[in-house]
Amino acid sequence: MADQPGISFSRIAHPAPADPAARAEALANPGFGTLFSDHMVSIDWTDGKGWHNAQIGPRGPLTLDPACAVLHYAQEIFEGLKAYKQADGSLALFRPDANAARFNASARRLAMPELPEEAFVESCRLLTETDRDWFPTVEGGSLYLRPFMIATETFLGVRPAKQYKYLVIASPAGNYFKSGAPAVSIWVSRDYARAAPGGTGAAKCGGNYAASLVPQAEAIERGHDQVVFLDAEEHKWIEELGGMNLFFVFDDGRLVTPPLTGTILPGITRNSLITLAREEGLEVSEERYSLQQWRDDATSGKLVESFACGTAAVVTPVGRVAGHDGEFTIGSGGPGQLTQKLRERLVGIQRGTVADRHGWVVKIG
Ligand SMILES: *Cc1c(COP(=O)(O)O)cnc(C)c1O
Numbered sequence: 001m002a003d004q005p006g007i008s009f010s011r012i013a014h015p016a017p018a019d020p021a022a023r024a025e026a027l028a029n030p031g032f033g034t035l036f037s038d039h040m041v042s043i044d045w046t047d048g049k050g051w052h053n054a055q056i057g058p059r060g061p062l063t064l065d066p067a068c069a070v071l072h073y074a075q076e077i078f079e080g081l082k083a084y085k086q087a088d089g090s091l092a093l094f095r096p097d098a099n100a101a102r103f104n105a106s107a108r109r110l111a112m113p114e115l116p117e118e119a120f121v122e123s124c125r126l127l128t129e130t131d132r133d134w135f136p137t138v139e140g141g142s143l144y145l146r147p148f149m150i151a152t153e154t155f156l157g158v159r160p161a162k163q164y165k166y167l168v169i170a171s172p173a174g175n176y177f178k179s180g181a182p183a184v185s186i187w188v189s190r191d192y193a194r195a196a197p198g199g200t201g202a203a204k205c206g207g208n209y210a211a212s213l214v215p216q217a218e219a220i221e222r223g224h225d226q227v228v229f230l231d232a233e234e235h236k237w238i239e240e241l242g243g244m245n246l247f248f249v250f251d252d253g254r255l256v257t258p259p260l261t262g263t264i265l266p267g268i269t270r271n272s273l274i275t276l277a278r279e280e281g282l283e284v285s286e287e288r289y290s291l292q293q294w295r296d297d298a299t300s301g302k303l304v305e306s307f308a309c310g311t312a313a314v315v316t317p318v319g320r321v322a323g324h325d326g327e328f329t330i331g332s333g334g335p336g337q338l339t340q341k342l343r344e345r346l347v348g349i350q351r352g353t354v355a356d357r358h359g360w361v362v363k364i365g
Contacts, residue, residue: 007043007054007116007118007119007122008054009041009054009055009056009122009126010055010056011055011056012055012056012057012058014039014057014058015058017038018038020133023133023134024137026172027134027135027136027137027138027141027172028136028137029138030136030141030171030172030173030174031173031174032144032171032173032174032176033144034171035171035172036059036169036170036171037059037131037134037143037169037170037172038058038130038131038134039056039057039058039059039130039131039170040056040057040058040059040060040127040168040169040170041054041055041056041123041126041127041166041167042054042055042057042165042166042167042168043055043115043119043123043166044152044163044164044165044166045163045164045165045166046162046163047162047163050113051113051115051116051119051166054119054123056123056126056127056130059169062165062167064152065154067154067155067156068150068151068152068154069151069152069153069154069155069156069161070150070151070152070161072156073151073158074205074206074207074210075110075111075150075151075161075164076110076148076149076150076151076205076206077103077106077107077110077112077149077203077204077205077206078146078147078148078149078204078205078206079099079103079147079148079204080099080144080145080146080311080312081093081094081096081099081124081144081145081147081268082094082142082143082144082145082173082311082350083124083128083135083142083145083364084142084350084351084352085135085141085142085351086351086352086361087351087352087353090363090364090365091128091129091135091143091363092350092352092361092362092363092364093124093125093128093145093362093364094268094350094360094362095268095360095362096120096121096124096125097117097121097362098268098271099124099147099268100115100117100120100121101117102204102266102268103115103120103147103149103204104117105202105203106204106205107149109200109202109203109205110200110203110205111160112149112151112160112161112164113164115149115166120147121362123147123166123168124145124168125362125364127145127168127169127170128143128145128170129364129365131143131170132364134170136172136173136174138174138175139175140174140175141173141174141175142172142173143170143171143172144170144171144172144311144312145168145169145170146168146169146170146171147166147167147168148166148167148168149164149165149166149167150164150165151164152164152165176312176313176314181313181314181315181316181317181335181339181340181343182317182334182335183316183317183318183319183320183330183334183335184226184316184317184318185223185224185225185318185319185321185322186219186224186225186226186227186228186241186308186318186320186321186322187215187218187219187222187224187226187227187228187322187323188227188228188230188291188321188322188323188324189215189218189227189228189229189230190235190324191215192211192212192214192215192218192229193229193230193231193232193235194208194211194212194215194229194239194240194242194263195208195232195239195263195264196232196233196263197232197233197261197263199263201239201262201264201265202260202263202264202265202266203265204265208265209242209243212227212229212242212243215227215229215242216242222322224320224322226242226244226308227241227242228240228241228246228321229241229242230291231263232263236290236291237258237288237289237291238258238289238290238291239258239263239264240258240264240308243310243312244267244308244309244310244312244313244316245258245264245267245270245308245309245310246258246306246308246309246318247270247273247306247307247309248289248294248297248303248305248306249303249304249305249306249307249339250302250303250304251302251303251304253282253283253338254283254284254285255274255277255282255283255284255285256285256286256289257270257274257284257285257286258286258287258288259286259287259288260286267309267310268311269310269311269314269315269346270309272346272360273309273315273342273346275358276342276345277342279357282338291323294306294321294328295321295328298321298328298329298330298331299328303330304331304336304338305317305330305331305336305338306321306336307339307342307343314343314346314347315339315342315343315346317334317335317340318330319331319333319334319335320333
């Protein structure tokens with residue numbers, strides 16, 4: 001992997017890495033997204049020259065011209081993946097090749113240059129290896145990696161930029177849910193959509209998140225945990241949460257998840273769970289499912305569980321759904337059996353306690 005053509009990383013030693021005692025204290029209770037490791041990866045891209053200047057060095061502020069394109073037209077994409085500690089104490093990434101492929105799909109949609117998949121995986125591997133002392137000591141912790149790319153050209157005209165920077169930073173993350181996963185309550189947005197046909201819903205770009213903040217704040221204000229978006233055309237079909245995909249479980253053991261029609265983010269957790277459920281002999285259909293049907297099936301008992309999934313929390317049971325025209329409870333309102341079983345299976349593979357039959361786990365060494 002390290003010898004992929006054209007991109008090799010130079011290493012710049014950190015002049016003043018974190019004090020080990022302070023680091024140890026932080027790693028015992030890292031929370032999420034506020035603590036960062038000592039290093040970062042960066043690679044530059046310029047039109048005509050391609051990718052160059054690949055390095056791993058001290059993490060620090062970027063210097064950007066105020067006219068830098070990303071600050072005005074939001075040419076930005078990102079990924080999120082985790083390094084997990086294995087039973088033998090080594091670290092491993094989960095399906096980084098899938099993140100690399102999705103990063104490039106996002107790049108194509110945002111008119112940005114594609115990064116060779118090997119360079120993406122190698123950058124994640126290198127940062128994890130370099131900052132392995134930043135792995136949380138708290139039970140169930142992980143090292144969250146955030147690869148992203150921004151348009152750095154100084155230019156206010158509206159066209160794809162001719163200069164970009166790819167970066168990877170790492171953030172120690174605690175166990176999202178300390179004891180198992182409690183069921184969450186979700187709010188159905190009536191007034192806002194996340195993604196429209198032909199838009200950027202299938203790309204992992206910051207702009208999608210900016211658009212989801214007002215409806216997410218509305219959900220919180222009304223006492224719920226997350227917002228769920230309906231399709232933008234008919235306002236009828238369930239799409240996904242602001243950053244997690246959804247599954248529906250029926251009393252006959254069948255699973256349904258909304259299809260990838262371009263307005264839903266193709267989650268790697270979603271894809272992994274479809275594979276694992278099918279291996280269990282369960283029928284999984286990718287088909288449209290309406291809010292009305294969800295309510296009717298939950299009320300009649302035909303629908304027994306629902307869960308959301310994504311890298312950050314892996315699998316989260318949905319216990320209650322509320323909207324402008326009332327609310328309903330799913331099953332007993334708590335975590336369902338299949339939800340817990342699939343969660344344990346996937347978490348087990350990620351942490352090396354359940355056999356990985358798909359080559360999903362990439363050891364760092
Ligand atoms: C990242 C993301 C997901 C989950 O994807 P994973 O690859 O499973 O982490 C789902 N929905 C949206 C909108 C996302 O940005």
